[in-house]
Amino acid sequence: MKKTVVLYPGLAVSHFVPMMRLADALLDEGYAVMVALIDATMEHDARFAATVRRRIASSSSTPAALTFHTLPRIHDPPAVHTDERFLLGYFELVRRYNNGLLELLRSMPPGSIRALVVDALSNEAIDVAKEMGVPAYTFFAWSASAVAVFLQLFSSAHVLNGLPNFKELRDSPLNLLGVPPIPASHLIREMLEDPNGEIYQAWMSSQGKNLEANGMLVNTFVSLEARALGALKDSQFLPGNKFTLPPVYAVGPLVEGPGGETKQKNDHACLAWLHKQPEHSVVFLSFGSIGCHTEDQIKEIAVGLERSGHRFLWVVRAPSHGSTITLGADSDPDLDALLPEGFLERTNGHGLVVKEWAPQVDVLRHKAIGAFVTHCGWNSVQEAIMAGVPMLCWPLYAEQKMNKVFMVEEFGVGVEVVGWQQGFVKAEEVEAKITLVLESQEGERLRARVRALKEAAAMAWNEEGGSSRTAFGHFLLDVTA
Known part of the structure; x- marks a missing residue:
């Protein structure tokens, strides 16, 4: 009987892709992998839907050990809005699908399921694993540093019988084990709500x-986050000893490989354009699959890029309205209306603007790229490190403000674009920070640090004692125990 691990990925590209890399690692070790899917959000997220379809299609050429199962749609699913109530809808959606997941697991051969691995935001499914009597593991698509922050604050809330209102603390630093001081204002928006509120x-x-899981898999590697991972193994990590921390396995970096993204005509064009540029001369600007700026901010970026005189490749999404960031479906930006008059003509030859999306992994690993302006999403951070590219940190949403602190203060892989804190980055700062990374000695120091981490990332999954390979082996031993 084939030993099987069931994977239950999160409902976003940034959570789905690394879990599919985990699937590949399990297949390499001889496990069968069943991927259980909720498709309720795919109609609202075109890129997520395309990513899932592409992976399912590719599995047709994979041995039958990899299978996908879409859970039956529930009646009248809860709405998952993109405002501050997002996670309430998300958690309720996952909770409502527990019955479907339970029926799937019951339909599988008795004794075949060795473990259920669930996305950390889909952890309501841990109850399903308990009912089935199989081990449950959570998978974190975040940094170990973010995990350390969230778990310590949760534990402290119970020890102190309630936490202060973080929003009122503003930029006061939070001093926690394993991480540099975090301004309270940099926590995720859900933690800046009323502590007595439902969010x-x-x-x-x-x-x-x-903490109810049998273990926690984290998409990171020891050389990058040694301090945070050390804290997660510290017996004093959770204050008050009221909670027990399950084993933590650092199994990253699990990111999309080169050539793994769909190529479209414009994407081929951007890679062809990069082939013509000098080494390390191009700054790449991309803010994730769901992040976008206001029209005024887009124009300001354009002015800064033009003034810098440096070559650039810029992914532009349709603008948000009335806020710095919006989450939603793809739309086609009108570049002529968005960008300053004559900008495309004046920068023709040393700059290229593409709409909506570019094959980020392939772009970052191109020899022409010298810097990356990023929203600090964890996948993007690791992709840049694996390409040896220093970063300009411009966080937008979720835990990205925290990641910015880790990237600048702990990892030493980027510089902060500070204007984001006032809600608007001026052209002068865009120009100055690009010049700093591409031309200054500080930029060279950043580049050297990222290149060292690139080598460490490559070694993490090395069969001869790599830290992530070893941690993955320990996970498999625990699963089969």
């Missing part, structure tokens, strides 16, 4: 749920 309480409850 804050739902987030805290979710963090506690992760």
Whole structure:
């Protein structure tokens, strides 16, 4: 009977892709992998839907050990809005699908399921594993540093019988084990809500749920986050000893490989354009699959790029309205209306603007790229490190403000674009920070640090004692125990 691990990925590209890399690692070790899918959000997220379809299609050429199962749609699913109530809808959606997941597991051959691995935001499914009597593991598509912050604050809330209102603390630093001081204002928006409100309480409850797992898989590697991972193994990590931390396995970096993204005509064009540029001369600007700026901010970026005189490749999404960031479906930006008059003509030859999306992994690993302006999403951070590219940190949403702190203060792989804190980055700063990274000695120091981490990332999955390979082996031993 084939030993099987069931994977239950999160409902976003940034959570789905690394878990599929985990699937590949399991297949390499001889496991069968069943991927259980919720498709309720795919109609609202075109890129997520395309990513899932592409992976399912590719599995047709894979041995039958990899299978996908879409859970039956529930009646009248809860809405998952993109405002501050996002996670409430998300958690309720996952909770409502527990019955479908339970029926799937019951339909599988008795004794075949060795473990259920669930995305950390889908941890309501841990209850399904308990009912089935199979081990449950959570998978974090975040940094170990973010995990350390969230779990310590959850535990402290119970020790102190309630936490202060983080929003009122503003930029006061939070001093926690394993991480540099974090301004309270940099926490995720759910933690800046009223501590007695349902949004804050739902987030805290979710963090506690992760502690019920048999173990926690984190998409990171020891050389990058040694301090945070050390803290997660410290017996004094959770204050008050009221909670027990399950084993932590650092199994990253699990990111999309070169050539793994769909190529479209414009994407081929951007790579062809890069072939013509000098080595390390191009700054790449991309803010994730769901992040976008206001029209005024887009124009300001354009002015800064033009003034810098440096070569650039810029992914532009349709603008948000009235806020710095919006989450939603793809739309086609009108570049002529968005960009300053004559900008495309004046920068023709040393700059290229593409709409909506570019094959980021292939772009970052191109020899022409010298810097990366990023929203600090964890996948993007690791992709840049694996390409040896220093970063300009411009966080937008989720835990990205925290990642910015880790990237600048702990990892030493980027510089902060500070204007984001006032909600608007001026052209002067865009120009100055690009010049700093591409031309200054500080930029050279950043480049050297990232290149060292690039080598460490490559070694993490090395069969001869790589840290992530070893951690993955320990996970498999625990699963089969």
